[in-house]
Amino acid sequence: MEGKILSTLEFHKIVEQLTAKASTSLGKAKAEELLPVSDLEQVKKRLQATDEASAIDRLKGGVPFGGIRDVRAPIRRAELGGTLNPTELLDIATTSQGGRRLRRFLELAAEDHPIPLLVDLASLISEDRSTEERILQCIDEGAFVMDSASQELARVRQELRTGEARVRERLDQMIRTPSVQKMLQDNLVTIRGDRYVIPVKAEYRSHFGGIVHDLSASGATMYIEPEAVVQMNNRLRELRMKEEREVEKILIMLTTLVAQEAEVLSANLAILAELDFIFAKAVLARGMKATLPIMNDRGFLKIKKGRHPLLAKDVVVPLELEIGNHYSSIIVTGPNTGGKTVSLKTVGLLSLMAMSGLFVPAEDDSQLCVFDGIYADIGDEQSIEQNLSTFSSHMTNIISILRGMTPKSLVLLDEVGAGTDPAEGSALAISILDYIHSMGCRLVATTHYSELKAYAYDKNGVINASMEFDVQTLSPTYRLLVGVPGRSNAFAIAERLGLPKRIIDHARGQVAEEDQRVESMIATLEENRLTAEAERVSAESLRREVEETKRKLEEERRRFEEERGKLLVKAEQDAAAAVTKARREAEEVIAELRKLAMEGAKVKEHELIDARRRLDEAVPELAPKRAAVPAKKVRAIEPGDEVMVAKFGQKGTVVDVGAEEATVQLGILKMKVALAELELIKAAPAKQKHVQQATSSIKRTRDENARLELDLRGKNIEDSIIDVDRFLDESFLANFPQVYLIHGKGTGALRIGIQDYLRRHKHVKSFRVGAYNEGGIGVTVVELK
Template sequence: MKPRVLKLLEYDKIRDQLAAKASSSLGREIASHLEPSTDPEEVRSLIEETDEALNVLRLKGHLPFGGITDVRPPLKRAQVGGVLSAKELMAVADTIRGSRIIKHFIEEQIEDGAALPILGSHAEMLEPAGEVEREIRGCIDDQGYVMDSASDALRSIRSQLRSFDGRIKDKLESIVRSPNTQKMLSEAIVTIRNNRHVVPVKQEYRQAFGGIVHDQSASGATFFIEPQAIVELNNRLNETRLKEEQEVDRILTELSRRLAEVAETVRNDVDRLAVIDFIFAKARLAETMKATKPALSHEGTFHLKKARHPLIPLTQVVPIDVALENGTKALVITGPNTGGKTVTLKTVGLLTLMAQSGLHLPVYEGSVVNVFEHVFADIGDEQSIEQSLSTFSSHMKNIIAILEEVNDRSLVLFDELGAGTDPQEGAALSISILDEVRNRGACLIATTHYSELKAYAYEREGVINASVEFDVATLSPTYRLLMGIPGRSNAFEISKRLGLDERIIEQARSLISSDTAKVDDMIASLERHRLEAERANAEAARLKQEWEKKAQLLDQELAKWEREKDQLRKEAEREAKVKLAEAKEEAESIIKKLREMQTEANRVKEHELIDAKSRLDHALDALQSETSARPHSYSQKKALEFEPGQEVKVTTFGQKGHIIERLSDKEYLVQVGVMKMNIAADSLKPVKEEQQVKPVVNVRTQTGTVRTELDLRGERYEEAMERLDKYLDAALLAGYPSVSIIHGKGTGALRKGVQTRLSKHPRIKSIRLGGMNEGGHGVTVVEFK
């Protein structure tokens, strides 16, 4: 890309913002030299790595990049045999530690399921020199001071230093506190001059005090003298200090030598860390700009949705929708000055450069950008006094340079094309330039004031008009870009609102050409229709929002009703079960009492007992039918359907019958025994449904509902005995002289239990096993009295 274009589109300001987001000088260096790429695959990779870093920031909020600095200069010195200072070595150790933390951090995100192929590859290449780091930290503390523990010799030397220093201070303290010397001192203190311990002595006592003079005050009234008594101790102290320096130098030399052995590995890690820092700087910039990841196109098309110029504050910028797609390669923007035409050009150009640099864009999701080989721009007034160039000449010089290089992988941005010269010639020249650029296959956006160019898009295939909106009511631009609508002159409307005489305005209208008037009328009509469409869309959006809100409330009410319905059903089931249990218990109690009364006084006849029991069973069946009907009414959408001839049970009075005819959706003609009657559909149940719950055998008085045999095969013993008792009652009530009980042969346990039960029944005359034609030992034949 041309440096002039980068500067013209203010790309350098984006680089500055990006550099400010880096955590170290390493990332800032890469950001400050960032250039757009023209390789589509490289651009795709650059955008993907930004997206990966942004995902990490969304999950973790930060990257642990502390302690990492650019240690490449000291590494180079170590490689050529230089000795690094303690602070330089500690900076290297901190950077090695930082690389280890970064590597672990990224690998941890990958283990947790994050898809980070690019960051993962960078982390994989990091090879922290942990052993050298430990050696450095074992000798140097965090403040860059070589510790006593760095070597045994250093520990011994520093122990001697502390001993000499203590003895010197004790000696001096005794001197300054002595009454004989206090009068000779300017102050009773101990200080240091030329790395020697001294005391301040008054000038008149210089000879009397004795010792070595190291300094004198500015006034000459005080001499800083090293007392003779500590001269030897000071000499030994300085000798020990020299040994300390030599030992520290030896330690630093050894550490520098060890670092030189791994310098290349550390340097590679630093380079890798610089890239990682730069990638996360791009992600932080995306967060600040509220930017999104754009899709890439190679077809020479783009579509920026709600695009914002990144250098205009969020509170001031007006988002625009701008696109070149579906065969459109050129966009001509017209409209008033200060209306946003130039900002539109710069927004498209700058966002294109940002995308090709791997940056996310301040646009809505789903925006598409194209990767261009060249971005050319001729924007602004570049009049040059030094070169004696007019505005027109300056623009033409730039356009000529553009035409020399433009191709089908170029984006060309022309601002006020043809301005600065005769309008008629300028318009003609502009049309010719636009045609030339289009013929080269380039994408083109141009702004203009010429009315002739408003019709350009209607006469050329692949060209579309656009305009920046102007509010005549407020006499100010709205900065909105209107795609597909050319701008129109607002001079007459503005003049009228400002108070210009209507007569003058009408005379001016008569002077413009009819073609121009028609174009303006067409544009005005388009604007009216657009505003009407926008109002209609806004109303539709409002109604849709209201409908969605109401639908949501209805869904909530329906869910609430369903919950209440289920609760009521469950409560009804619980109540019904309780009533059923109570009814059964009461029925058993009544039957027990009746049997006791019959046994004791023989005052109740057997048929009366059976009839009473039958009525109780009928009540139980009715109650059970009510129990099953209650939840059925909640769960069924419609009544069950039956076919003619189908066997059913009439739940209202517990009888079985057969369907004769369907009278309606809610009623059937049913034959029960010898009777035919109309029965409601919700009072009928299929017999097979009844059999699934294994009810006891029916005990009705009508002979048509009680068979002359009872099959107990496969039944559990308790259930078989209960069914046997009820069947015998029903058979007696029906007036049968004899019945057959089918119990099967099996082990004989059920047969024995049946015969024992039968032998105790007061109304049974005799029992016997069935004959050869009656089922043999698998059947017991019962005769009643």
């Protein structure tokens, strides 16, 4: 790709933004070298790497590049035999640490999200820590060679510290002496040129032996090394020289280790630079709100709401463009300041970004092509130095384009044929466009010439386009309208600005009738387009509303089903709990009845078994049941008939028959059952009917409401005895073997009075106080004859 094209489309500004997003100087250097490539597979691999990095950036919020330095120069100097200083060695160690840390980070991130390219790249980072560990054993975080670097260095430094302490101690003794203090400018020990000295007043110089090492600016203070410590300072000097030689040995040793690992370290740096570069592309994509484009090599472009990446997001108008399917060339017409040049640059720059492995600021599923070359002639490149006119400059660029382009190229021409006579310029423009189109290139060109509108209509594979212009506001909207040629709008603008109508009408008369028809046709097309656009927007709004309503209904249905399921489960659980409780209570009743039977009461075992079976059948089934089918009636049910009660699955004898229900004797119980639920099993014999009917004629009306218990609580003895007498008669007629009289505990007077009456009653066989589960002493259980 020619550097001039990259400059024309301002690709270098994208590179500058990318460089700023890199975390290390290694990544910045890599980003500065970015260039688009024309190999489809390589472009796809670049974009895949950017996509993986974007996923990690989105999920993890950042990548650890801390501690990584550009140590290529120190490594190279170590290879050449130079000695590295402690700071350079420490940078090499921390870079090795940072690379290993980055590798572990990506391997852990791969467990949450697949990033095969990044993991493969990170796996090439060496895990060898020998050189790194040796450097960190010798050099601390402040880039200082530690005493532990070698035994000799530790011994020398220990001796040096001891010697310094002795010198300071000797000098401290001197400055504390009263005779010496009066000769000192300050009572302190200081250092000049690595030697310990004391500040002496100049007039007392002769009282001190030793060496003068410095003089104050005023000359009033002399910094003297007394004779008493000269030999001691000399010894310190020797020790410092030994320390320097030992440190030099350690640095040479460490530099040798770096030189031996230079190839591995350099390879690690290259990988780290590539990883930082890839993640810089991901950060740039996030900042631009860019997306992954779909790439092809068949010359197809479909840009959906593409934005120029160098323009502010809140002012740029998204570009909608498709080329390479039904047509390969687009001719954009219309007045200046309409955004034609921006549209050209957007197409070119987005293509360059995609070919460089960068995401593009457009909607998802935008498609771009890998071209073998992108050529552009955009803007006024008139050169005063070369004495070229605007037309000559354009022609020079176009000639260069015609020489270099291939059928797999993208050509962008701005104001083709401009700068010369309109008649000749339009003819030349048509010829140039015709040649480029015949080559099979993808072409987007802008022009003022109205003749090119007709060219686009007549040429197969070429389509007109224009930049939308609002005549009411006299301003462009910067929207590219593919399929609609541009209008001059000159007359409309002049009229809106107040030019007299007479002048405008006269001007219209100067325009050829054919041109007027073309303008009228374009106006009609634009009006139809605006109407269709409004209808499309309305339909889109309705579609979104319908989809939203559908989504809400689906959500409501889903919640309803969930709630319904929960309610069903809860109802089944509640029913099962109720049945369990009832079964438990029934088991207690049956146990009590069996106990009574064992004690001599007249309760038959088969009645107990039958009661237990009915309880088992009372357990509700959780699966849905089929609706019960009413039994067919052979004839009308009559008293004394043996019938089957469908809902209980039990046989019984009809006691009485009403209009819609009958009283049925089921064992020791009498129940009212709807006639529709009775199935005749055996008709009663004529004699039995007669007896039954005769019996029924002497029944009291209260037989229909006979019950097993009588509540007497709150009544006096006289009233209670009357109620008990009536109750016992009704129970006897109902053939109840046992009834309950509830009188409460209280003082016991009511219980005693009732029990005295029971001893004399003709229907009472025996009575007893209620058991614990029957109410205790508050109830008297009466067994009837």
